[in-house]
Amino acid sequence: MDARTREYLKGRFGDYYRRAVVTPPPDADAREWGYIPWTAGAGTTMVRHESLLNLGHIGDFLAREAPRHAYFSAARYTDPSANAMSDKDWRSADLVFDLDADHIPAIDPEGTSYKGMLTACKQSLLSLLDILEDDFAFEELEIVFSGGRGYHVHVRDEGVRELDSEARREIVDYIRAIDLDVDGLVRTRASGPTTQRVLRTEGGWGKRTHDRLLAFVDELQSMTEEEALERLQELDGIGEGRATTILGAFERNPQAIETGNVEAGGPGLRMLVEALAHEVVEDQTAPIDEPVTTDLRRLIRLPGSLHGGTGFEVQRIERDAVDEFDPLVDAVPDRFTGREIRIDAAEQGTVDLLGERTNIEPGVNTVRECVGVFLMARGDAEKAKE
Amino acid sequence: MNPLHARYPFFDGAREAVEASGVALPTLIADDAPAVARGRERVERALLSGTTESETPREWSTQDELLSYPIARILVSLIDAPAAVRKYAAAEAATAADHFAEDFSSTDDGLKSTNQRTVSLDDVLREFDLADDVIAEPPERGRDPDWFRVALGSYLTLSNADWGDGWRLVNREVVDGAVRVERADLTRLLREAVERRVADGLPFQVRGTAGGDAIADSLESEIGTLRDLLADRRDVRQIDTVAPDLFPPCMSHLLDRVRRDNELDAHSTFALTAFLTGIGMDTDEVVQFYRDTTLDEETIRYQTEYLRDDTGAQFAAPTCATMQAYGDCVNKDERCETIAHPMSYYEKALDEADDVREWREA
Numbered sequence: 001m002d003a004r005t006r007e008y009l010k011g012r013f014g015d016y017y018r019r020a021v022v023t024p025p026p027d028a029d030a031r032e033w034g035y036i037p038w039t040a041g042a043g044t045t046m047v048r049h050e051s052l053l054n055l056g057h058i059g060d061f062l063a064r065e066a067p068r069h070a071y072f073s074a075a076r077y078t079d080p081s082a083n084a085m086s087d088k089d090w091r092s093a094d095l096v097f098d099l100d101a102d103h104i105p106a107i108d109p110e111g112t113s114y115k116g117m118l119t120a121c122k123q124s125l126l127s128l129l130d131i132l133e134d135d136f137a138f139e140e141l142e143i144v145f146s147g148g149r150g151y152h153v154h155v156r157d158e159g160v161r162e163l164d165s166e167a168r169r170e171i172v173d174y175i176r177a178i179d180l181d182v183d184g185l186v187r188t189r190a191s192g193p194t195t196q197r198v199l200r201t202e203g204g205w206g207k208r209t210h211d212r213l214l215a216f217v218d219e220l221q222s223m224t225e226e227e228a229l230e231r232l233q234e235l236d237g238i239g240e241g242r243a244t245t246i247l248g249a250f251e252r253n254p255q256a257i258e259t260g261n262v263e264a265g266g267p268g269l270r271m272l273v274e275a276l277a278h279e280v281v282e283d284q285t286a287p288i289d290e291p292v293t294t295d296l297r298r299l300i301r302l303p304g305s306l307h308g309g310t311g312f313e314v315q316r317i318e319r320d321a322v323d324e325f326d327p328l329v330d331a332v333p334d335r336f337t338g339r340e341i342r343i344d345a346a347e348q349g350t351v352d353l354l355g356e357r358t359n360i361e362p363g364v365n366t367v368r369e370c371v372g373v374f375l376m377a378r379g380d381a382e383k384a385k386e
Numbered sequence: 387m388n389p390l391h392a393r394y395p396f397f398d399g400a401r402e403a404v405e406a407s408g409v410a411l412p413t414l415i416a417d418d419a420p421a422v423a424r425g426r427e428r429v430e431r432a433l434l435s436g437t438t439e440s441e442t443p444r445e446w447s448t449q450d451e452l453l454s455y456p457i458a459r460i461l462v463s464l465i466d467a468p469a470a471v472r473k474y475a476a477a478e479a480a481t482a483a484d485h486f487a488e489d490f491s492s493t494d495d496g497l498k499s500t501n502q503r504t505v506s507l508d509d510v511l512r513e514f515d516l517a518d519d520v521i522a523e524p525p526e527r528g529r530d531p532d533w534f535r536v537a538l539g540s541y542l543t544l545s546n547a548d549w550g551d552g553w554r555l556v557n558r559e560v561v562d563g564a565v566r567v568e569r570a571d572l573t574r575l576l577r578e579a580v581e582r583r584v585a586d587g588l589p590f591q592v593r594g595t596a597g598g599d600a601i602a603d604s605l606e607s608e609i610g611t612l613r614d615l616l617a618d619r620r621d622v623r624q625i626d627t628v629a630p631d632l633f634p635p636c637m638s639h640l641l642d643r644v645r646r647d648n649e650l651d652a653h654s655t656f657a658l659t660a661f662l663t664g665i666g667m668d669t670d671e672v673v674q675f676y677r678d679t680t681l682d683e684e685t686i687r688y689q690t691e692y693l694r695d696d697t698g699a700q701f702a703a704p705t706c707a708t709m710q711a712y713g714d715c716v717n718k719d720e721r722c723e724t725i726a727h728p729m730s731y732y733e734k735a736l737d738e739a740d741d742v743r744e745w746r747e748a
Contacts, residue, residue, distance in 0.1 A: 136538055137563030159539030159563075167542035170555040181557045203561030 003040065005376050005383040010038040012373065013306055014066035016335045017059070022304035023316075024058050026156065030076035030091065033058075034299045035067035036308065046071075048299065051081035058302075068308030071299035074154070076161075085297060092161035095168060096300055097132075097175075098292035099124050100150035105287060115352055117149055118327050125151045125322065128286035131175050135203065145327050147307025147314040152300060165294045172290045177281040180205055182274055186262060199260035199273065208284060209277040210260055216276060217250055217257055232268075235275045242268025311336065311373035328353050336370040342384040343372040351375065389503050392448045393485055395455030396478065396583050397513055404456055407449070411456055412597055415604045420450045425457025426608045432458075432477030433470065433615045434656050436688065439481050463589035464602055464609045470616050471588045479581035483573060486510060507572075514579045516540060520572065521564070534572050535564035544575045544582075614708045625729075626666035627736060628675075628745040634731035635717035636709050637661050648680040653712050655681065659689050661703035664729055671746070703728050 025031065033055055034048035048071075055061040062070065073080065074096045078089035101107055101117035104124060109117070125143070132138045132153065140156040163171075173179055185206045188195045199213070200206030220228040225247070232243035249265035250257060262269050292298055301307065303316045312331040332353055342364055349360045351371045358371045364384045367375075375381035387407075391400035414421055424446050428438045438458070440446060446454070462474045489504035511517045519540040522531035538560065545553050559566040567575070592598045602609075633641065640658045644650050650658070662672050669690040673683055705727050709715040725731045736742060 134562075135560045157539075159537055160542075163539065163542055166547065170542055170547060174555045174560065177556060179551070179554055179556055181551055181554075184552070184557055200559050202566055203559035205556065206559055207561065 001376070001379060002382050005381075006038050006040065008383045009068075009308075009311070009373065009376060010066050012336065012369075013038075013068070013308075014063060016306060016333055017062040017066055019335060020059075020062075020304060020333075022059050022062060022302070024052075025072055025094075025154070025303075027076050028052055028058065028072070030078075030080060032073035032075065032077060032080040032088065032297075032299065034071040034073075035065065036069040037065065038068050038308075044068075046299075049081055049083050051079075054081055062305065067305075070302040070305035072302050074298050074300055075296055090296060093296045095138075095155040095157075095160045095163070095171070096292055096298065097128060097153040097155075097286075098146075098150065098289040099128065099152075099286065100146070100148070100289055102149065103287050103289050114149070115328060121150045122322075122325070124286045125153075127284050128153060128175065128288060129319075129322070130284070131286065135174075136171075141319070142303070143317045143319065143322060144301070144303045145312075145315045145317060145325065145331050146301055147305075147310055147312045147331065154300070165296055168294045168296075169290070172288060172293050174204075175286055175288055176290075177205060177285045180277075180281060182277045185209055185277055186270060186273065196261055196263045197270070199262055201260035205277065205280065206260075208280045209273060212276045212280050213257065213273060216272075217254075220247065220250065232272070235272060237271045238268050242266065242271070245269075246272060306333065307377075309377055311370065311377045329355060332370045336373050337368065339369050340366050341369050341372045342366050342386055343375060343381040344384040345375060345381040347380070349380070387448045387452065389448050390505065392451035393503075394482060394505065394513075395452055396482070396580060400452060400455070404452060407453075409449075409453060411453075411460070412601055414453060415457070415460075415601050418604075419453075420446060421453035422457055422605075422608075424450050424454035425461060426612070428454055428458040428478075429461045429465075429470075429474060429612055430615065432474045433612065434652055436473070436477050437481050437484075438474075438477050439484075459588060459590075460592055460601060461605060461608060461612060463592050464605060465613050465616060466589050467613075467616055470612075471585055473616075475581045475585035475588070478584040479577045482580045483577040486573060486576060510576055514576070514583070516579070523566075530569075532569055534567050534569070535561075536567055536572070536575065538563050538565060541565040541567070541575070544578045546578070549574070611711070614704065614711070625664070625733065625736070627742060628662075628665060628667055628671070629736065629739070629742045630745055631743055632732060632735040632739055633661075634728045634735070635719055635722065636706075636715050636728055637703075637732075639716050640714060644676070644679050644681065650681075654714055655685075656689065657704050657709065657712075657714060659686065661728060661732075663690055664703050665732060675745075 029052050031052075032048065033050040033052065034046050035050075036044050036046050039045060052058060073093075075088075075093040076091045078091060080088055082088045099121050101112075101121050102109060104117075104120050107117055107120050112120075129141075129143070132141060132155065138155045138157050138160070142154040142156070144152040144154065146152055160171075184200075186197050186199055189198050199210045201210040220231060223231065228247055229240065229243045232238050232246055233240065238246070246265045246268045249269060253261075253264055256262075256264055262273055265272070292300075301314045303314050305314050306312070307314055311333070312327065313333050315327075315331045317325050337354065344364050345360045345362055347360075348362055351358045351360060351367075351374060353368070353370055353374065356368075358367055360367070360371075360375065360381075365381075372381065372383075376383060388399075388403060391397065391403045394400060424440065427440060431441070432438050440451075458474070462470050486505070486507075490507050505513075508517065511520050516536075519537035521535045523533040523535065525531045541558075541564075542555065547554050551557055553571075555565070593602045630638070630641070637658060640650065640654050644655070644658065659672060662675060667675065669687055672690050673686055676683075676686055704712075706715060706722070706725070709728065721731055721734060725734065
């Protein structure tokens, strides 16, 4: 990035911040703050160990410094500006989840468009929220578009703020179903003189598997017997005999399946349960980035600030707006939509923003400012003379 | 004096009772009151046997029992070793867990206490500020609930993934912000809550004031003995040879006694088991080694497991000085004059022997 581009972006970030209202996180005074300024060269230097006492009012600071990136700590400290971590006196930390397109297994970063990555990430966000809201019943959730390639969720419920790193790892492993004991989803229960094998239907991955099983039973019941037998035999290890036993058990005693009793269907049914459990894990886990959640002292992007690698707003999203949220429209700052600028692009390409496709040719292009800011911030273009 | 406080001396109410009693611990210590002897027993039993229950419960009054707890905390602080705190807190917790189990089963429905001498589950939950965090599910049959729902934060705070795969959150039924646990698991969590409360604030600074120095001075002999039980740790060369012919005379003697008389006191069993563990025998081997004796297999297993602490380090067998103090140093031979530790004796004997007969190959 050349000096003119850097000056331009810094100036425009400053213009953005002078109009923007940045709402600080709760307990802002107890947080550590950090930022990366617009400096020359490839290396980035983060300025950290700052407190609001040092920086002053956060809005004024951002307008004055117009940093390239701005962060605050998930943690609350007694003395957030102490230089040594041990002197800060850690008190608690938000439970933070990070979803980044880089970590989504189904995505090939080379072959997937930026838009495609964001769409896949949104799906993972919905899976994550499902677990956070249904299983964990968290109430103080803040959902944030990271401004880059993913989403952050900040959880501030009283009950989890003081959890240590190991406890947070348990939460990560739960969400990702790491080390899930699939055989253990079925437990043996004493029933009079005999025992019964039952799914753990009251919660967790057992309940999720049970829900899938019930849906699967519904699916089979909507088919002819022949179709149903065929559907069952698509599963590994289930031949005609087992398929018949399973189907018979579903028909004879539907209540047993409702309550999670998998005794009657024989070994075939238990294989079916296992297969469904693997499907459920595949579909419903969220590939959150573990170190972000387990690091009790992490700095996280400040909602309301701009992401220096895209020029997008790091944006809070209301829960009921998540489904409709389109980062390539909603996170584009209005400030950068009103005029056109000239940029010098390195390569040919296309940019999809605000529902418009812009074709970029090598050399000087005149584009909407948000497109230019995006390309310059990513390092794909430099500012051309107006 | 409320007997409940003596039974659960780490409860907040018990601490208040100690304060309200007007008894000054320094005076108690200076007078070598019974509570001091019981306090020493608490720690000693904790370090040796993993319990703080008295071996002679009739000897102590309710007040001795209650006051022995703050005395024990002073002793543990003066020993000043992380292993002492860890083992002491674990022992108090294990003892409390036994008491909980007795009390809960003696109360009618396990939920309400029927008298002052026992606690109910609800009492314990309230004591640890868990009343809102633990909800009983309606029982499937009978009156006692089998399942409980523990708030996620409390579950994660008290449980430990190292307890086994079943404790991993991923393998639990988690619903509406709570984790489902069976009664036995809830008891395990409560034991952990006790252990943390006991360990909280330990060790504290005893010396440093005139009063504190006086206490520490009066307890010096107790500390010496207790520290020996623990601090007989030393860097032992990794030995993995079992050659009973080469055992030091003290250990051979203890072995003879346990085989002939079928009886050893706790110190001596501990010394022998620690020695056997120290020369590389695992739990099954130690049990096998004792098979012709009446020593209870469970006790041996417990002791052997207990001799290894979490860090993988072990309690080494007692030093020669400790063996002497307990009257277990007998039949000294020439080699004894050159060493200060039964393990060193054995190392030398192995080095000097021409032919080592390995018991495991017999």
